Amino acid sequence: MRSGRFSARRSGLRRSFAGDGVQAHLVTSLPNVRYLTGFTGSSGALLVYARGATFVTDFRYRLQAAREVSGCRRVEQRGTMTETLAQLIGKKGLKRVGFEGAHLSFSMHRRLSRKLKGVRLVAAQGRVERLRMVKDAGEIALLRQAVLVAERAYRRAARRLAGRSEREVAASMERAVRENGAEGVAFAPIVAGGRRAALPHAVPGRAKIREGRLVILDFGARFRGYHSDISRTRLPGGGGARAKELYRLVAKARREAVRAVRPGVEARAVDRAARGVIERAGYGDCFGHGTGHGVGLEVHEGPSISSGRREVLEPGMVFTVEPGVYVENFGGVRIEDMVLVTRSGCEIMTRAIPAVSF
Amino acid sequence: MRSGRFSARRSGLRRSFAGDGVQAHLVTSLPNVRYLTGFTGSSGALLVYARGATFVTDFRYRLQAAREVSGCRRVEQRGTMTETLAQLIGKKGLKRVGFEGAHLSFSMHRRLSRKLKGVRLVAAQGRVERLRMVKDAGEIALLRQAVLVAERAYRRAARRLAGRSEREVAASMERAVRENGAEGVAFAPIVAGGRRAALPHAVPGRAKIREGRLVILDFGARFRGYHSDISRTRLPGGGGARAKELYRLVAKARREAVRAVRPGVEARAVDRAARGVIERAGYGDCFGHGTGHGVGLEVHEGPSISSGRREVLEPGMVFTVEPGVYVENFGGVRIEDMVLVTRSGCEIMTRAIPAVSF
Numbered sequence: 163m164r165s166g167r168f169s170a171r172r173s174g175l176r177r178s179f180a181g182d183g184v185q186a187h188l189v190t191s192l193p194n195v196r197y198l199t200g201f202t203g204s205s206g207a208l209l210v211y212a213r214g215a216t217f218v219t220d221f222r223y224r225l226q227a228a229r230e231v232s233g234c235r236r237v238e239q240r241g242t243m244t245e246t247l248a249q250l251i252g253k254k255g256l257k258r259v260g261f262e263g264a265h266l267s268f269s270m271h272r273r274l275s276r277k278l279k280g281v282r283l284v285a286a287q288g289r290v291e292r293l294r295m296v297k298d299a300g301e302i303a304l305l306r307q308a309v310l311v312a313e314r315a316y317r318r319a320a321r322r323l324a325g326r327s328e329r330e331v332a333a334s335m336e337r338a339v340r341e342n343g344a345e346g347v348a349f350a351p352i353v354a355g356g357r358r359a360a361l362p363h364a365v366p367g368r369a370k371i372r373e374g375r376l377v378i379l380d381f382g383a384r385f386r387g388y389h390s391d392i393s394r395t396r397l398p399g400g401g402g403a404r405a406k407e408l409y410r411l412v413a414k415a416r417r418e419a420v421r422a423v424r425p426g427v428e429a430r431a432v433d434r435a436a437r438g439v440i441e442r443a444g445y446g447d448c449f450g451h452g453t454g455h456g457v458g459l460e461v462h463e464g465p466s467i468s469s470g471r472r473e474v475l476e477p478g479m480v481f482t483v484e485p486g487v488y489v490e491n492f493g494g495v496r497i498e499d500m501v502l503v504t505r506s507g508c509e510i511m512t513r514a515i516p517a518v519s520f
Numbered sequence: 521m522r523s524g525r526f527s528a529r530r531s532g533l534r535r536s537f538a539g540d541g542v543q544a545h546l547v548t549s550l551p552n553v554r555y556l557t558g559f560t561g562s563s564g565a566l567l568v569y570a571r572g573a574t575f576v577t578d579f580r581y582r583l584q585a586a587r588e589v590s591g592c593r594r595v596e597q598r599g600t601m602t603e604t605l606a607q608l609i610g611k612k613g614l615k616r617v618g619f620e621g622a623h624l625s626f627s628m629h630r631r632l633s634r635k636l637k638g639v640r641l642v643a644a645q646g647r648v649e650r651l652r653m654v655k656d657a658g659e660i661a662l663l664r665q666a667v668l669v670a671e672r673a674y675r676r677a678a679r680r681l682a683g684r685s686e687r688e689v690a691a692s693m694e695r696a697v698r699e700n701g702a703e704g705v706a707f708a709p710i711v712a713g714g715r716r717a718a719l720p721h722a723v724p725g726r727a728k729i730r731e732g733r734l735v736i737l738d739f740g741a742r743f744r745g746y747h748s749d750i751s752r753t754r755l756p757g758g759g760g761a762r763a764k765e766l767y768r769l770v771a772k773a774r775r776e777a778v779r780a781v782r783p784g785v786e787a788r789a790v791d792r793a794a795r796g797v798i799e800r801a802g803y804g805d806c807f808g809h810g811t812g813h814g815v816g817l818e819v820h821e822g823p824s825i826s827s828g829r830r831e832v833l834e835p836g837m838v839f840t841v842e843p844g845v846y847v848e849n850f851g852g853v854r855i856e857d858m859v860l861v862t863r864s865g866c867e868i869m870t871r872a873i874p875a876v877s878f
Contacts, residue, residue: 202723203721204721220808220809221720221808221809222719222720222721222808222809223719223720223721224808225718225719225848226719226721226722226723261626263625263626263627263630264625264626264627264628265625266625266626267621267622267623267624267625267626268619268621268622268624268625268626268629268643269621269622269643269645270622271626272621272643285626285627285630287627333698333699336698336704337695340691340694341691345708346694346708350703350704360583361580361581361583361584362579362580362581363561363562363580363581363584364584365560365584450578450579450580451578451579451580490583
């Protein structure tokens with residue numbers, strides 16, 4: 163991505179300074195640092211001032227930062243990161259500095275406060291995350307790549323399921339994701355058959371997948387920092403009436419949720435659309451998670467599509483729609499797609515592999 | 521691992537309560553939760569009281585927690601995690617509760633404090649991490665497996681380097697790690713050839729590895745939650761005098777550092793042993809990172825083997841010894857082994873692949 167994009171994002175962040183009167187904002191969450199600078203390393207922080215910005219990293223990333231980060235001053239960490247940041251803030255004579263309350267630890271905040279007596283540190287929630295919720299064209303292109311790679315991997319590695327172990331299928335998904343050009347998987351793939359499909363976050367086991375039982379596959383790829391997140395439920399060799407009934411129920415919930423997605427709608431309305439279908443069928447207790455979550459530089463980010471969330475959907479938002487029903491000692495169904503909010507509704511990004519596979 | 525082990529660890533934690541007079545300790549760091557309960561999921565917290573303990577997770581992990589966590593009360597999260605924890609602490613009538621200052625975010629701490637007016641929350645640093653520094657027999661066995669798998673993967677996937685791209689070698693290392701029975705890699709492998717070997721944390725690129733240039737490989741495996749972390753530097757096809765000189769220098773630094781490892785010695789003495797060798801050769805500026813770090817449920821944990829660290833080495837500690845020299849526009853060398861502190865000195869755990877390969 164061109165560096166102009168990062169500097170535009172930093173300008174977007176500055177526009178929020180007026181809200182709580184800060185003179186600068188300290189960014190310590192790595193995905194947020196990456197969003198604002200392009201830095202892909204595992205240790206770095208960014209101070210964004212009303213004009214200009216300073217990026218701090220340690221010795222190990224000196225050369226990488228020189229290549230990746232432009233348009234801001236680059237400083238190498240001396241002593242601890244806290245000491246370096248305190249020095250920078252002190253030297254600038256700043257009096258009121260925002261920080262990321264959800265990311266800075268209690269202890270680091272305490273150390274910073276002690277070193278910066280005259281400075282008021284103001285906890286801000288989700289300042290950069292709010293910007294990140296609405297994706298720009300470059301981000302959408304990368305998300306499409308992450309989807310494409312995961313879909314291809316699924317088609318190659320999960321064609322046949324019965325007789326293979328969950329772990330085997332998961333390993334071949336991982337391999338296929340990488341061979342299709344991703345940096346790696348977005349998260350360790352979930353492959354959960356039979357009763358284990360009732361565990362929303364099961365770890366793939368040694369058990370062989372059997373015909374006639376529900377199998378949930380939840381997988382994704384990471385492409386230049388951006389993620390995909392998709393779930394499909396399969397019923398190899400066909401199955402009994404109850405499995406099919408659950409599947410049709412979740413498919414309907416997904417359909418209704420997707421229909422509810424358009425600009426101006428609150429996130430909770432999308433959740434309600436899915437949850438209503440499942441509740442009316444008497445399975446409300448078996449759907450214990452939210453309907454979806456944003457996807458981008460993190461697998462889970464804003465907006466959260468769940469009950470009570472009043473964030474208003476906007477064009478450019480990308481999130482999952484993933485209703486599920488989990489029945490203890492029987493199995494579960496989850497269908498998860500990624501959608502992009504458009505001007506008039508939404509586009510299903512994960513269309514290449516059909517949601518309904520039986 | 522048997523549940524007795526986890527309950528013994530919780531008892532170990534309780535013995536530290538007297539130090540700051542807390543009645544309970546709140547554990548929110550996931551590796552610490554795993555260490556104390558065996559829970560492998562991605563959302564959970566543990567309250568350890570003077571007697572007994574309560575484990576909290578959300579709906580998604582209900583069944584998994586029932587299988588993995590025993591010997592403590594299990595509670596399902598209602599509302600947010602903070603709300604659930606505040607309720608538990610409130611109901612118990614606790615007045616003084618420790619928490620993990622380095623892991624609890626500023627915001628979560630603030631929310632908890634507001635809900636728990638009469639309760640004093642006491643930040644404690646590294647309470648569980650200190651226990652984790654000394655590995656028990658079960659942990660050492662798992663670490664040995666993690667080492668074995670990584671060594672086998674290296675021997676299979678990194679035999680030939682010249683002519684292959686860094687990315688190709690990294691991908692085949694990943695595959696080999698998994699095929700040898702690991703859960704996955706401990707971290708994305710580093711394969712950095714030529715000038716890129718001067719970047720201590722380079723991301724593998726498309727460039728082909730050339731003969732006569734230094735190549736750093738840094739890799740590891742995860743085996744039932746435990747990690748290995750190994751680096752080797754190679755010089756495919758042989759190389760010039762300077763590359764060999766750098767290699768011999770780092771090999772000597774590693775040797776001296778390993779010799780310094782024994783119970784009763786301070787961590788900084790091991791760092792000094794390695795750093796002294798490199799400084800005397802005039803390359804002090806080119807060794808910008810610490811000499812090593814503990815390895816266990818996390819790839820980086822205590823003890824930190826670096827200047828100024830006064831932790832005293834004890835039998836059962838496992839850490840890396842990894843001096844390196846990085847010369848801009850030329851290349852770099854890092855040799856990283858894992859050692860286990862024994863009663864009389866140390867055992868090099870990563871002996872199957874020779875440290876000196878040219």
